[in-house]
Amino acid sequence: MPKILTALILFLASSLASHAQQDWPIFDGHIHYGQSVRKLIRPQQAINLLDQANIERCLVSSTPNEGTEKLYALDTKRIVPFLRPYRSRKDMLSWFNDPATLEYVKQQLGRIPYQGIGEFHLNGAEANTPIIATLIKLARDRRLALHTHSDEPGIRNILRRAQNQVVIWAHAGFDKVPTTTLQELLDSYPELYLELSFRNDILIDGELNPQWQDLFTEHPHQFILGMDTYIPARWSLLPDYADDARYWLNMLPEKTAKLIAHGNLNRLFPIPANP
Secondary structure: OOHHHHHHHHHHHHHHHHHHOOOOOEEEEEEEOOHHHHOOOOHHHHHHHHHHOOEEEEEEEOOOOHHHHHHHHHOOOOEEEEEOOOOOHHHHHOHHHOOHHHHHHHHHHOOOOOOEEEEEEEOHHHHHOHHHHHHHHHHHHOOOEEEEEEOHHHHHHHHHHOOOOOEEEHHHHOOOOOHHHHHHHHHHOOOEEEEOOOOOOOEEOOEEOHHHHHHHHHOHHHEEOOOOOOOHHHHHOHHHHHHHHHHHHOOOOHHHHHHHHHHHHHHHOOOOOOO
8 A cells, every 4th residue: 555545544544533532621501409419419529520521611500599509609600500490399380370480580680690590391381371471571681591491382482482582492302302393493593502411312323313413514503512410310420421422522523513512602601701
Protein backbone atom coordinates (compact mmCIF):
# COMPACT_ATOMS: atom_id res chain seq x y z
CA MET A 1 0.00 0.00 0.00
CA PRO A 2 1.43 3.43 -0.93
CA LYS A 3 2.75 5.38 2.04
CA ILE A 4 0.54 8.40 1.32
CA LEU A 5 -2.60 6.21 1.33
CA THR A 6 -1.53 4.51 4.55
CA ALA A 7 -0.95 7.91 6.17
CA LEU A 8 -4.36 9.13 5.02
CA ILE A 9 -6.13 6.06 6.45
CA LEU A 10 -4.31 6.47 9.78
CA PHE A 11 -5.21 10.16 9.89
CA LEU A 12 -8.89 9.48 9.22
CA ALA A 13 -8.99 6.68 11.79
CA SER A 14 -7.35 8.96 14.35
CA SER A 15 -9.82 11.76 13.62
CA LEU A 16 -12.82 9.46 13.97
CA ALA A 17 -11.51 8.02 17.22
CA SER A 18 -10.87 11.49 18.57
CA HIS A 19 -14.44 12.56 17.74
CA ALA A 20 -15.91 9.41 19.28
CA GLN A 21 -14.16 10.13 22.56
CA GLN A 22 -15.35 13.72 22.94
CA ASP A 23 -16.25 14.35 26.58
CA TRP A 24 -18.75 17.08 25.83
CA PRO A 25 -19.44 19.44 28.75
CA ILE A 26 -23.16 19.34 29.45
CA PHE A 27 -25.72 21.97 30.37
CA ASP A 28 -28.32 19.74 31.98
CA GLY A 29 -31.93 20.80 31.52
CA HIS A 30 -33.51 18.59 34.17
CA ILE A 31 -31.92 18.38 37.61
CA HIS A 32 -33.91 17.98 40.83
CA TYR A 33 -32.61 18.36 44.37
CA GLY A 34 -35.75 17.52 46.33
CA GLN A 35 -36.29 16.55 49.92
CA SER A 36 -35.72 12.81 49.47
CA VAL A 37 -32.38 13.50 47.79
CA ARG A 38 -31.24 16.03 50.40
CA LYS A 39 -31.64 13.45 53.15
CA LEU A 40 -28.83 11.40 51.58
CA ILE A 41 -26.79 13.80 49.45
CA ARG A 42 -25.51 17.04 50.95
CA PRO A 43 -25.33 20.15 48.76
CA GLN A 44 -21.55 20.00 48.32
CA GLN A 45 -21.78 16.31 47.46
CA ALA A 46 -24.32 17.17 44.78
CA ILE A 47 -21.95 19.77 43.33
CA ASN A 48 -19.16 17.17 43.35
CA LEU A 49 -21.35 14.73 41.41
CA LEU A 50 -22.04 17.42 38.82
CA ASP A 51 -18.28 17.89 38.51
CA GLN A 52 -17.73 14.15 38.06
CA ALA A 53 -20.32 14.08 35.26
CA ASN A 54 -18.79 17.18 33.61
CA ILE A 55 -22.12 18.97 33.94
CA GLU A 56 -20.92 22.55 33.78
CA ARG A 57 -24.35 24.16 34.25
CA CYS A 58 -27.87 22.91 34.98
CA LEU A 59 -31.50 23.90 35.38
CA VAL A 60 -32.50 22.94 38.92
CA SER A 61 -35.93 22.62 40.52
CA SER A 62 -37.00 20.98 43.75
CA THR A 63 -39.91 20.17 46.04
CA PRO A 64 -39.77 22.14 48.23
CA ASN A 65 -37.80 24.92 46.53
CA GLU A 66 -35.37 25.11 49.43
CA GLY A 67 -33.20 22.47 47.74
CA THR A 68 -32.75 24.62 44.65
CA GLU A 69 -31.85 27.61 46.80
CA LYS A 70 -29.19 25.61 48.67
CA LEU A 71 -27.46 24.56 45.46
CA TYR A 72 -27.73 28.06 44.01
CA ALA A 73 -26.03 29.49 47.11
CA LEU A 74 -23.04 27.21 46.48
CA ASP A 75 -22.59 27.97 42.78
CA THR A 76 -24.53 30.89 41.33
CA LYS A 77 -23.00 30.53 37.87
CA ARG A 78 -23.58 26.81 37.46
CA ILE A 79 -27.08 26.58 38.97
CA VAL A 80 -29.93 28.09 36.94
CA PRO A 81 -32.86 28.03 39.37
CA PHE A 82 -36.42 27.19 38.34
CA LEU A 83 -39.34 27.61 40.73
CA ARG A 84 -41.69 24.70 41.28
CA PRO A 85 -45.26 25.80 42.06
CA TYR A 86 -45.59 23.05 44.69
CA ARG A 87 -45.34 23.54 48.42
CA SER A 88 -45.25 19.74 48.78
CA ARG A 89 -45.73 16.72 46.55
CA LYS A 90 -49.41 16.68 47.55
CA ASP A 91 -49.88 19.85 45.53
CA MET A 92 -49.10 17.99 42.31
CA LEU A 93 -52.69 16.74 42.21
CA SER A 94 -54.41 20.11 42.60
CA TRP A 95 -52.02 23.05 42.16
CA PHE A 96 -53.45 23.98 38.74
CA ASN A 97 -56.87 24.62 40.33
CA ASP A 98 -55.72 26.19 43.62
CA PRO A 99 -55.75 30.01 43.86
CA ALA A 100 -53.10 29.76 46.58
CA THR A 101 -50.66 28.61 43.89
CA LEU A 102 -50.33 32.08 42.40
CA GLU A 103 -49.70 33.79 45.71
CA TYR A 104 -47.11 31.17 46.60
CA VAL A 105 -45.29 31.57 43.27
CA LYS A 106 -45.22 35.37 43.56
CA GLN A 107 -43.82 35.19 47.08
CA GLN A 108 -41.14 32.65 46.18
CA LEU A 109 -39.93 34.39 43.03
CA GLY A 110 -38.30 37.14 45.05
CA ARG A 111 -36.06 34.82 47.07
CA ILE A 112 -33.41 34.21 44.40
CA PRO A 113 -33.20 35.18 40.69
CA TYR A 114 -35.36 32.38 39.32
CA GLN A 115 -35.13 31.96 35.54
CA GLY A 116 -38.22 29.84 34.99
CA ILE A 117 -41.26 28.10 36.46
CA GLY A 118 -41.30 24.32 36.60
CA GLU A 119 -40.81 21.49 36.25
CA PHE A 120 -44.56 21.18 36.82
CA HIS A 121 -46.98 18.39 35.94
CA LEU A 122 -49.98 19.15 33.71
CA ASN A 123 -51.98 16.80 31.53
CA GLY A 124 -54.79 17.40 29.08
CA ALA A 125 -57.43 19.91 30.17
CA GLU A 126 -55.55 20.64 33.41
CA ALA A 127 -53.59 23.14 31.33
CA ASN A 128 -56.77 25.12 30.56
CA THR A 129 -57.64 26.37 34.04
CA PRO A 130 -57.71 30.10 34.91
CA ILE A 131 -54.82 29.47 37.34
CA ILE A 132 -52.62 28.21 34.52
CA ALA A 133 -53.62 31.09 32.23
CA THR A 134 -52.54 33.56 34.92
CA LEU A 135 -49.32 31.64 35.59
CA ILE A 136 -48.39 31.71 31.91
CA LYS A 137 -49.03 35.45 31.78
CA LEU A 138 -46.91 35.93 34.90
CA ALA A 139 -44.08 34.03 33.22
CA ARG A 140 -44.45 36.12 30.07
CA ASP A 141 -44.42 39.42 31.99
CA ARG A 142 -41.31 38.39 33.94
CA ARG A 143 -39.60 36.71 30.98
CA LEU A 144 -39.48 33.36 32.71
CA ALA A 145 -39.29 30.06 30.86
CA LEU A 146 -41.82 27.29 31.45
CA HIS A 147 -40.77 23.69 32.10
CA THR A 148 -43.63 21.22 31.86
CA HIS A 149 -44.09 17.48 32.28
CA SER A 150 -47.16 16.91 30.10
CA ASP A 151 -48.89 14.51 27.80
CA GLU A 152 -49.50 15.51 24.20
CA PRO A 153 -52.90 17.20 24.80
CA GLY A 154 -51.39 19.07 27.74
CA ILE A 155 -48.40 20.42 25.83
CA ARG A 156 -50.65 21.52 22.97
CA ASN A 157 -52.87 23.44 25.39
CA ILE A 158 -49.85 25.10 26.99
CA LEU A 159 -48.27 26.04 23.67
CA ARG A 160 -51.48 27.64 22.43
CA ARG A 161 -51.48 29.90 25.49
CA ALA A 162 -47.74 30.50 25.66
CA GLN A 163 -47.17 31.90 22.20
CA ASN A 164 -43.60 33.17 21.70
CA GLN A 165 -42.57 32.01 25.18
CA VAL A 166 -39.82 29.54 25.94
CA VAL A 167 -41.43 26.20 26.80
CA ILE A 168 -39.35 23.16 27.74
CA TRP A 169 -41.17 19.85 27.35
CA ALA A 170 -39.74 17.37 29.83
CA HIS A 171 -38.89 13.98 28.33
CA ALA A 172 -40.24 15.17 24.96
CA GLY A 173 -43.46 13.45 26.00
CA PHE A 174 -41.75 10.06 26.56
CA ASP A 175 -41.51 7.33 23.93
CA LYS A 176 -45.28 7.13 23.36
CA VAL A 177 -45.22 10.44 21.47
CA PRO A 178 -44.09 9.61 17.91
CA THR A 179 -41.33 11.55 16.21
CA THR A 180 -43.82 12.67 13.55
CA THR A 181 -45.74 14.54 16.25
CA LEU A 182 -42.53 16.05 17.60
CA GLN A 183 -41.66 17.20 14.09
CA GLU A 184 -45.03 18.93 13.73
CA LEU A 185 -44.73 20.69 17.08
CA LEU A 186 -41.16 21.83 16.44
CA ASP A 187 -42.18 23.21 13.05
CA SER A 188 -45.11 25.10 14.58
CA TYR A 189 -43.51 26.42 17.78
CA PRO A 190 -39.93 27.72 17.41
CA GLU A 191 -39.74 28.51 21.15
CA LEU A 192 -40.45 24.87 22.09
CA TYR A 193 -37.46 22.93 23.43
CA LEU A 194 -37.49 19.15 23.81
CA GLU A 195 -35.67 17.75 26.83
CA LEU A 196 -34.58 14.19 26.11
CA SER A 197 -34.41 12.21 29.36
CA PHE A 198 -36.27 8.88 29.19
CA ARG A 199 -36.54 9.00 25.38
CA ASN A 200 -35.34 5.44 24.99
CA ASP A 201 -36.01 5.38 21.25
CA ILE A 202 -33.09 7.67 20.28
CA LEU A 203 -30.94 4.58 19.77
CA ILE A 204 -31.84 1.35 17.97
CA ASP A 205 -29.44 -1.52 18.67
CA GLY A 206 -26.76 0.96 19.67
CA GLU A 207 -27.13 3.11 16.57
CA LEU A 208 -28.82 6.49 16.16
CA ASN A 209 -32.46 6.12 15.16
CA PRO A 210 -32.77 7.63 11.65
CA GLN A 211 -36.00 9.40 12.65
CA TRP A 212 -34.20 11.13 15.50
CA GLN A 213 -31.24 11.91 13.30
CA ASP A 214 -33.60 13.72 10.93
CA LEU A 215 -35.13 15.67 13.84
CA PHE A 216 -31.72 16.71 15.14
CA THR A 217 -30.64 17.75 11.66
CA GLU A 218 -33.75 19.84 10.96
CA HIS A 219 -34.13 21.39 14.44
CA PRO A 220 -30.68 21.40 16.09
CA HIS A 221 -31.51 24.53 18.10
CA GLN A 222 -34.56 23.02 19.86
CA PHE A 223 -33.12 20.07 21.81
CA ILE A 224 -31.54 19.89 25.25
CA LEU A 225 -30.21 17.12 27.47
CA GLY A 226 -31.57 16.17 30.88
CA MET A 227 -30.77 13.49 33.47
CA ASP A 228 -33.82 13.97 35.76
CA THR A 229 -32.31 13.33 39.20
CA TYR A 230 -35.66 12.91 40.96
CA ILE A 231 -34.40 10.17 43.31
CA PRO A 232 -31.03 9.64 45.07
CA ALA A 233 -30.11 6.68 42.86
CA ARG A 234 -30.16 8.87 39.75
CA TRP A 235 -27.74 11.29 41.43
CA SER A 236 -25.32 8.46 42.19
CA LEU A 237 -25.48 7.34 38.54
CA LEU A 238 -25.23 10.86 37.13
CA PRO A 239 -21.81 10.36 35.47
CA ASP A 240 -23.10 7.20 33.77
CA TYR A 241 -26.23 8.92 32.44
CA ALA A 242 -24.12 11.79 31.12
CA ASP A 243 -21.82 9.36 29.33
CA ASP A 244 -24.83 7.56 27.85
CA ALA A 245 -25.93 10.87 26.32
CA ARG A 246 -22.43 11.58 25.02
CA TYR A 247 -22.41 8.17 23.33
CA TRP A 248 -25.12 9.16 20.86
CA LEU A 249 -24.06 12.82 20.71
CA ASN A 250 -20.80 11.60 19.18
CA MET A 251 -22.81 10.11 16.30
CA LEU A 252 -23.91 13.61 15.29
CA PRO A 253 -22.00 16.35 13.50
CA GLU A 254 -19.87 18.28 15.99
CA LYS A 255 -21.83 21.52 15.61
CA THR A 256 -25.14 19.78 16.30
CA ALA A 257 -23.71 17.82 19.23
CA LYS A 258 -22.42 21.00 20.87
CA LEU A 259 -25.79 22.72 20.52
CA ILE A 260 -27.64 19.86 22.18
CA ALA A 261 -24.98 19.24 24.84
CA HIS A 262 -24.77 22.84 26.04
CA GLY A 263 -25.12 25.47 23.32
CA ASN A 264 -28.88 25.80 23.23
CA LEU A 265 -29.31 26.28 26.97
CA ASN A 266 -26.32 28.62 27.20
CA ARG A 267 -28.02 30.76 24.57
CA LEU A 268 -31.26 30.81 26.55
CA PHE A 269 -29.63 31.30 29.96
CA PRO A 270 -26.27 33.06 29.60
CA ILE A 271 -24.07 33.28 32.69
CA PRO A 272 -25.03 36.50 34.49
CA ALA A 273 -22.33 39.13 34.79
CA ASN A 274 -23.12 39.74 38.47
CA PRO A 275 -24.96 36.71 39.86
